[in-house]
Amino acid sequence: MPTLGIAREFLREFGKLQRPVQDKVYETFAKFEEATFAGIHLETIRNVRDPRLRSIRIDQFWRGIVLAPTSGDAYVLLRVLPHDDAYQWARRRTASVNRVTGGIEIRDVVSMEDRMPRLEERAATTTTRLLSGVSDADLRRLGIDDQVLAFARTLTDHDQLETARIMLPEPQYDALVGLAVGMSPEEVWAEIADTLEPGDYDPDDVTAALTRSSKQVVLVSGPEELMEVFSYPFDLWRVYLHPVQHRVAYGDFSGPVRVTGGPGTGKTVAVLHRAKHLAERSTRDRSVLVTTFTKTLTGSLEDQLHTLVEDDAVLRRIDVRHVDQIANQVVTAAHGRVGILSTDEQRQVWRTVIGATGAGFTDTFLAQEWRDVVLAQQIADLDGYLAARRRGRGRQLGTRQKEQVWTAVSAFVDELRRRDRWTYETVCVEAARLLAERPDKPYQHIVVDEGQDLGPWGWRLLRAAVAESGNDLFIAADAHQRIYGHRVSLRQLGINITGRSARLTLNYRTTAEILGWSIGLLRGQEIDALNEDLDTLAGCRSDVHGEPPALRPAMSEREESQAVVEDVREWLAAGVEPDQVGIAARTWSQVASALSALDRAGLPTTSLARSKPVAGRISGATMHAMKGLEFRSVAVVGLGEESMPSPRAVTPIEEDPVAHELDLQQERCLLFVACTRARETLRLSWHGVPSSLLPPEARS
Numbered sequence: 142m143p144t145l146g147i148a149r150e151f152l153r154e155f156g157k158l159q160r161p162v163q164d165k166v167y168e169t170f171a172k173f174e175e176a177t178f179a180g181i182h183l184e185t186i187r188n189v190r191d192p193r194l195r196s197i198r199i200d201q202f203w204r205g206i207v208l209a210p211t212s213g214d215a216y217v218l219l220r221v222l223p224h225d226d227a228y229q230w231a232r233r234r235t236a237s238v239n240r241v242t243g244g245i246e247i248r249d250v251v252s253m254e255d256r257m258p259r260l261e262e263r264a265a266t267t268t269t270r271l272l273s274g275v276s277d278a279d280l281r282r283l284g285i286d287d288q289v290l291a292f293a294r295t296l297t298d299h300d301q302l303e304t305a306r307i308m309l310p311e312p313q314y315d316a317l318v319g320l321a322v323g324m325s326p327e328e329v330w331a332e333i334a335d336t337l338e339p340g341d342y343d344p345d346d347v348t349a350a351l352t353r354s355s356k357q358v359v360l361v362s363g364p365e366e367l368m369e370v371f372s373y374p375f376d377l378w379r380v381y382l383h384p385v386q387h388r389v390a391y392g393d394f395s396g397p398v399r400v401t402g403g404p405g406t407g408k409t410v411a412v413l414h415r416a417k418h419l420a421e422r423s424t425r426d427r428s429v430l431v432t433t434f435t436k437t438l439t440g441s442l443e444d445q446l447h448t449l450v451e452d453d454a455v456l457r458r459i460d461v462r463h464v465d466q467i468a469n470q471v472v473t474a475a476h477g478r479v480g481i482l483s484t485d486e487q488r489q490v491w492r493t494v495i496g497a498t499g500a501g502f503t504d505t506f507l508a509q510e511w512r513d514v515v516l517a518q519q520i521a522d523l524d525g526y527l528a529a530r531r532r533g534r535g536r537q538l539g540t541r542q543k544e545q546v547w548t549a550v551s552a553f554v555d556e557l558r559r560r561d562r563w564t565y566e567t568v569c570v571e572a573a574r575l576l577a578e579r580p581d582k583p584y585q586h587i588v589v590d591e592g593q594d595l596g597p598w599g600w601r602l603l604r605a606a607v608a609e610s611g612n613d614l615f616i617a618a619d620a621h622q623r624i625y626g627h628r629v630s631l632r633q634l635g636i637n638i639t640g641r642s643a644r645l646t647l648n649y650r651t652t653a654e655i656l657g658w659s660i661g662l663l664r665g666q667e668i669d670a671l672n673e674d675l676d677t678l679a680g681c682r683s684d685v686h687g688e689p690p691a692l693r694p695a696m697s698e699r700e701e702s703q704a705v706v707e708d709v710r711e712w713l714a715a716g717v718e719p720d721q722v723g724i725a726a727r728t729w730s731q732v733a734s735a736l737s738a739l740d741r742a743g744l745p746t747t748s749l750a751r752s753k754p755v756a757g758r759i760s761g762a763t764m765h766a767m768k769g770l771e772f773r774s775v776a777v778v779g780l781g782e783e784s785m786p787s788p789r790a791v792t793p794i795e796e797d798p799v800a801h802e803l804d805l806q807q808e809r810c811l812l813f814v815a816c817t818r819a820r821e822t823l824r825l826s827w828h829g830v831p832s833s834l835l836p837p838e839a840r841s
């Protein structure tokens with residue numbers, strides 16, 4: 142009976158094929174068990190470098206490329222592409238069995254040969270080499286073969302290696318990346334080989350190689366398993382991590398670790414694996430906290446953990462909660478239930494205080510000053526306030542004005558106490574105080590996702606919830622996606638990440654065109670990372686290509702809605718499932734009107750204000766609620782100048798020019814978050830005058 146393997150790399154592409162093509166791929170390969178199938182259907186390809194690469198007809202237009210060994214009956218489906226592209230793909234590639242690791246490898250040999258002279262030329266101009274610290278013997282021990290070794294020796298920087306990713310055999314590329322980021326050959330071997338024994342494997346025995354290549358190939362034993370493999374292609378990250386993700390998720394660290402990286406670079410995936418790894422080594426239930434800043438994101442982390450962790454005992458050791466939930470629990474246990482004031486209610490209290498104290502400031506100014514200076518730095522008295530550095534505050538204050546502010550702030554705090562009312566921040570502050578006093582800490586390890594949005598009070602709470610020790614805190618963050626405006630210094634908050642930072646640069650979600658365009662939205666912005674340093678998107682890239690984002694101006698709201706309906710219809714007709722379509726807008730009312738236009742056109746929708754994404758329905762959400770999600774196609778709507786930036790979210794320039802600039806930057810980040818949710822297609826629309834945050838080409 143022939144064995145059929147599906148290349149995992151192809152499975153990532155499979156999800157992007159149109160539904161009818163997917164069905165035909167399934168039908169074609171469901172019959173693989175019929176022993177005669179290979180002989181009958183596989184066709185040889187003219188001018189191919191590796192005659193074992195054969196084609197199989199999927200339909201009139203589509204062809205599969207299959208690795209069909211000269212002897213034995215193990216076959217691997219490598220790709221499905223339109224007719225000409227499929228032949229082209231096959232002509233550029235060769236397959237081989239790695240002599241050291243014993244795994245199957247595919248390389249774009251033509252590109253490697255084409256690229257070599259240019260790399261050699263560049264290398265001749267400098268003595269710097271990316272892998273100068275690694276000997277040939279070590280490279281060979283890791284399965285680097287002659288061709289890749291010669292190639293690797295010409296590399297002078299990380300970018301060249303990353304660019305080579307799509308042409309090198311994947312396991313060898315991973316080994317080189319591991320070495321390039323400073324891992325020892327032993328650490329790299331542990332990752333690439335997994336359970337493999339180094340050996341001297343038979344390069345012609347593809348059947349045996351297949352059984353050793355579980356990271357590259359999924360073997361299916363029959364049509365049912367085939368169906369299952371094709372149904373869950375997006376779960377693949379569960380079994381295959383990039384070396385940098387692997388190093389941070391499975392490493393042993395002497396203190397807090399920070400992982401940064403642009404959107405879609407696999408930070409959440411690293412977070413989930415980290416939690417799994419720590420829980421596997423722990424013995425106590427609820428000893429590993431996985432946390433972030435909102436309920437929705439917490440729910441999505443919890444769902445993903447259930448997919449990743451199969452052992453219930455390990456799952457029980459993981460507690461998934463958002464920061465406010467932990468704070469509430471700690472404070473309620475000490476003081477009983479707490480009543481929390483809404484933002485509007487707080488505004489009322491500020492106004493009362495302004496009336497009573499005669500402070501010459503607006504409620505917005507005082508609220509920000511209290512939150513961003515007084516609470517952020519835990520200032521307890523006037524002297525402390527007079528001496529404080531007012532980071533992120535633009536309006537200069539003289540001593541008299543500061544005294545007035547302090548009087549108002551004290552009156553506000555007294556008023557909260559008198560009414561027995563709290564804010565989210567004060568609950569966090571109190572919880573941190575209570576936890577800091579406790580010798581026994583509730584958690585052994587804390588893993589944080591979306592760390593860029595936690596306020597200083599949240600960080601103090603987390604710091605106090607775990608003892609200072611190895612592997613205590615793991616923080617994933619992307620300052621470019623900061624949408625709740627808290628700038629913090631981890632160092633000042635007692636979280637020392639020095640020497641324990643890693644950056645992920647390969648985007649797995651978005652096409653290079655969408656990523657590049659979205660990065661353009663933040664061009665020229667200085668984005669403050671979490672540790673008194675600046676974050677950067679340099680090197681953040683995607684290997685997948687597609688159409689550039691479509692810009693859709695309209696004359697009226699009606700015209701804009703109609704165009705959204707037309708575009709969504711086109712996506713659905715092209716085979717995109719409704720639940721793979723996301724509609725994003727700045728406000729919930731804009732979301733509601735876009736969704737009702739789709740509803741009227743008979744398209745099924747759901748608002749994420751009320752529910753989680755629903756199978757078979759188009760999701761609509763504000764840009765804030767889009768965080769952490771991804772869709773094949775995304776429409777960002779309502780990008781007129783009156784909505785984006787939202788006037789309510791931006792401090793007037795005359796009130797505080799620094800706060801004004803930071804608020805504008807935050808609105809840009811919000812738009813960036815919305816755009817980078819798209820995997821393949823992005824369209825942006827507005828009616829009337831376009832938002833000033835859009836690039837000049839949209840506004841001309």
Ligand SMILES: Nc1ncnc2c1ncn2[C@@H]1O[C@H](COP(=O)(O)OP(=O)(O)OP(=O)(O)O)[C@@H](O)[C@H]1O
Nearest residue numbers: 378381382383404405406407408409410649650769
């Ligand atoms: N090693 C990997 N191989 C293949 N796909 C991956 C890998 N790591 C992550 N992905 C996929 O890339 C997408 C983005 O991953 P993830 O959500 O972890 O990124 P992120 O950095 O947290 O993104 P964001 O900051 O934009 O929310 C997901 O679909 C995930 O499954």
